[in-house]
Amino acid sequence: MSASSAVRDLQQRITEMQVPQLGDRSVPTRAELASLLPGGALMRGCSYSVHGSLALALALIAGASASGMWCGAVGFPDLGLEAAAALGIALERFVLVPRPGERTLGAVATLSEVLSVVLTRTSAPVRQADADRVTARLRERGAVLICVGDWPHPTSTLRVTDSRWQGLGTGRGILAQHTLTVQTMDRRGPSTRIISFDGGKPSAPRERILEALR
Structure with missing residues (x-):
């Protein structure tokens, strides 16, 4: 199966299973973390940069996951799914791409077409042009990006x-x-x-x- 076919198949499955959401720009976020974010919640089409704690990044996803949204992580080969579940991530609606190699941003852009929240990490500076392409996809699809590490011009760090x-x-x-x-x-x-x-x-x-x- 080609990559495009796999994405279409995943998109169809998610559309069939995902809980319908109202047209609000905000994404469900745990109330305990609301004060960390402008507007008190993650916002569709926006990116967020988290430094120093994968647990915090996962906790930011937990509210969306618990509400029935599909989420995913790109570039975390050692991610402990048990720990993610303990933080409130619904593993049955969690897509993991552990080793994307040099295609990390491509995987992020692809998943943002079908998932509500995508988590990734950076090990090298992201070029502004690449970030702009991902951001355009986020805005088009109403998805959220949480990056563990630096991301150009995030909504919040x-x-x-x-x-x-x-x-x-x-x-x-x-x-x-x-x-x-x-x-x-x-x-x-x-x-x-x-x-x-x-x-x-x-x-x-x-x-x-x-x-x-x-």
């Missing part, structure tokens, strides 16, 4: 500056809580927030604004 684990007992307890300090930069200006993950999922009570760095 989320940078984890501190990561701490806590558990029962020093050195031998269960690591039950993961706390991240996240610096965000978007049209609202820079700010710093704390997000805590309990049992794999973000928890609202431990989220608080540290300071506005305006």
